[in-house]
Amino acid sequence: MKELFKLQQLLVPDLLNVMERRYFVLRSIRLTEPVGRRPLAQMLEMTERVLRGEVEFLKGQHLIDFQPAGMSLTPEGREHLTKLDVLMREIIGIHKVEQQLSECLGIAETIIVPGDSDKMPLIKDEIGKACARRLEALLVEKNTITVTGGTTMGSVANALMEINVEGKEMIFVPARGGVGGKVSDQANSICAVMADNTGGTHRVMYVPDEVSDELRTILLKEPSINNTLTLIRSADIVLHGIGEAMKMAERRNTDEESMNKIIKRHAVGEAFGYYFDSDGNIVHKVSTIGLQLEDLPHFKYIIAAAGGKSKATAIKSYMKNAPRSTVLVTDEGAAKEILKGE
Structure with missing residues (x-):
């Protein structure tokens, strides 16, 4: 197969370019259907004239269908797109x-989904699906x-309804307290x-993500919190996101002194309440109840999920501290940006 690709690239280079373009058109329709031609053209950074020709071709092949609400894939189109993905x-x-x-x-492994979630937010759902599939492969009886919070973890949660968990017992435990922002992202x-999506059970930890040292000492004496912390540390798998430093500091309503520290020390990434500069140095740490950075090497499986070109620096800064066993699920936008300087 690889030799065939090489020969095609040598003799008919435009063939692969056309194939790749039509694949991305089909994939984008699947992600956004029903979708109109104009928003699709903007999404793909393609002129409407060029897109018109592509969608007319795909319609002629019975891969997409035109409706008043917009374009959608036909059952045949979905079947062929699944094969095309591979x-x-x-x-x-x-x-x-x-x-x-x-x-x-x-790190041990990287899984990349095509696209850039900065340009097409629905690519985050593709990251979620890829993360869910990787998790499925790790499940035992x-x-x-x-699990940490965040929008990417929310996408993973939604994608879990598509995996096979028959015969599997699953308990989900929050790795952190509440950070702030939307309740659905906690x-x-x-x-x-x-x-709910796996037929499993879950525990709760109703504490703020950031607490004073005095309050932390008091809360750690609570049996219910201690029981949850014990469950966290005995977990088989960690699922977590990676944040941009300033956005996370704002979500936490960080006090002025800490915010100045984060800015002056050039923090770019955040995970588990730790803020990192571009060299991976910890420049600020939030006093939290929950999973700590030093706990991570004790876990057998760690899956980190984050994407978008804008997250590249944050991902790279955190990964300088991540255990080697980490699996990163990301997108092309972040991956290419990370590798650009290498």
Whole structure:
């Protein structure tokens, strides 16, 4: 197959370009259907004239259908797109990029989904699905999974309804307290959705993510909190996101003194309440109840999920502290940006 691709690229280079373009049109329709031609053209950064020709061709092949509400894939189109997903990963060279990124970041594995979630927010759902599939491969008869909050983890939660969990016992535990922002993005809420979508159970931890040292000492004496912390530390799998430093500081309503510290020390990434500069140095740490950075090496499986070109620096800064066993699920936008300077 690889030799065929090489010969096609040599003799008919435009063929692969056309194939790749039509694949992305089909994939984008699937992600946004029903969708009109104009928003699709903007999404793909393609002129409406060029897109018109492509969608007319795809309609003629009975792969898409036109309706008043917009374009959608036909059942035949969905079937062919599933096959194309595997083929295009080979053509685009994603497997090679995954290996390069794993070596660059010093981690066990990288899974890359095509696209950039900064340009097309629905790519985040594709990251969620890829993360869910990777999790499925790790499941055993009994599983305790500890989970952080965030929009990407929310996408993972929604995607879990598509995996096979027959015969699997699953308990989801929040790795952190509440950070701020939307309730649906909190670890407690995400664990509840994950449990609903898999027929599992979940625990709650109703404490703020950031507490004073005095309050932390008091809360750690509470049996219910201690029981949850014990469950967190005995988990089989960690699922977590990676945040941009300033956005996370704002979500936490960080006090002025800490905010100035984060800014002056050039923090770019955040995970588990730790803020990192571009060299991976910890420049600020939030006093929290929950999973700590030093706990991570004790876990057998760790899956980190984050995407978008804008997250590249944050991902790279955190990965300098991540255990080597980490699996990163990301998108092309972040992956290419990370590798650009290597």
